[in-house]
Amino acid sequence: MQDYEKSEVNNKNGVCGVNVLSPTLHEAVKDIIKREGYLTHELNARSLPQDGANYMTKLVVATIKGKTAEGDKITDIFVKEILPDDENSFFLGSDFHLHELFVYREPLRYYMKFQEEAGIPIEDRYNIAQFYEESNSEFVILENLVSQGYTTVNRMDPITLNFAEQSVQQLAKFHSLAFVLKKKLPDYFDEKIKSLKYQVNFEGKWTTFLKNIYPVTMSELNDDKKKKTEAFLPIVVEKFPQYYKDTSVGCLCHGDYRANNILIKVDGGVIKKIIPVDYQVIRYGNPITDLIYFIFLGTDQQFRKDHLENIKNLYYDTMIRFLKYFDMDVEDYFPRTQFEKEFVAKLDFGFMSAAWLFPFLFASEDDLPEINGAIDKVEYKVDKRMKCRIEGIVDDFIKWGYL
Known part of the structure; x- marks a missing residue:
């Protein structure tokens, strides 16, 4: 040859x-x-x-x-x-890229080392894609998991219970390993992890963007619901940045843990393995936001009615079990009482995340939004499936007393 x-x-x-x-x-x-x-x-x-x-x-x-x-x-x-940075945006893609590069080079390598040293069975580990050292400030090179039979779920369809359970277990292990890193390498954690902030400027352009995209998400609601969501917009503008800045529970957060950032291998209709990817929005913050973000961007109203409590408990119970591999008690890092309070207190983060991400999540594949240029002039063409999903979220938050 x-x-x-x-x-x-x-x-x-x-x-x-x-x-x-x-x-x-x-x-x-x-x-x-x-x-x-x-x-x-x-x-x-x-x-x-x-x-x-x-x-x-x-x-x-x-x-x-x-x-x-x-x-x-x-x-x-x-x-x-x-891609080249857009000076008109409220974020710089290069900042996100450098965060992802850092995560693969350092924290995720520690996570693999910790799991190996603890003797955790392969099937019970947090799964990490192979990273190539040739990656640099221009690109990240990983193994091509698709060539190995991995795929993603449809970003517009509600997730299944099996997918949700396995994904939440992986998320709990990811957060648990952050606590392990904090215990084993406290100086490193303080210097390198606590400095990872969400790379978005929440002043000026972000507010303009949010005020323009918010009505797109709510456009097909009936008049009464639309008025309720319009009245909530000032609260979103004020509270959403606070959630990203909250470090009441010090943890390394994925930042964009949603269904199409999770690769799955299916055999005989059963999910055999999942591997989370896309760490460019990694940050130091409160792990509750990752969990709530995942739930509300991936589930429909019926799923939340049937499984929300169980999914929440599965996440925490997985942390309890996983940390035992390291002779650690989750109560020392994220007490159950605090976890329950944080979940309720930050539940509206799910509504806020859906409010600005749904037009991207449900963007028609034949007419994707052009996000370069003036952010107040972006046009969005969304799939009809968005209407049912946002209606279900609004109904839930009306029932829960937020709207």
Whole structure:
């Protein structure tokens, strides 16, 4: 086999060929080829189109196939390449990217080490995608889990109970490992973790953005419900940033823990394994916000009626059990009484998150919003499924006394 890098061709699923790789990324891939021991290789790369699940990065997948001293080998990689910053936005994508790069290089490596040292069975660990050291300030390179049979659920459909249970258990383990990191490396935790803030400027442009997108989410409510949600908007503007700044429970939070940021492997209709990804919104804060965010962006009203209490309890009970591997008591870090109070006190974070994210979560795949440029002029075309989901959330929060 000769060394071969496929030329660029058009493809309905994006663009194929090594020409989709930037010069820097191409050099990084060459370094991977060398480090993986390829004697000869064929490299095929293609960009992925936007599908409404990703707005801040360009996505590329590449397959390296060839021979090593040990025999035939295939390496599939997935790349998140940073897009140029938009000076008109209320956030900088480069800041989020550097956070994700840091998390894979440091905290997640500690998490893998801690679990190994504690002798936690593979099937009971927090699952982490393989990270390649060739990642840098321009891109993050990971194993391509899709090539291994992983997929994501449809971002617009309500999640199933089985998916919710496994996802919440993984989230509880992720937060538990933050407490382990805090105990084992307190100086590191104070210096590196506590400094991770949510990279959004909540002044000026954020307020303008929120006031413009909020009516889009509420547009199909009846007049009475619309008035109730309009009256709540000033509270959202004031309280939402406070939730992101709250550190009453010091923890490393995922920040964007929702269904389409969780990859699943299904066998015979049963979810066998899940791997959380997309850590660019990682931050130091209150873990309750991750749990509530996941619930309200992924479930419908009937699910919350049937399972909300059980899902909440499963999260906490998983922390109790998982921390025992490290001879730690969750009560020393997140007492049950505080957990229950925090959950009730911050429940409206679910409404607030849905209020500004639903137009992106339910963006029509054939007409995605252009978020570059003037944020007060963005047009949103949303799927009809959003109406039922936001109505259910508004109904819940009316029933709970928030609206």
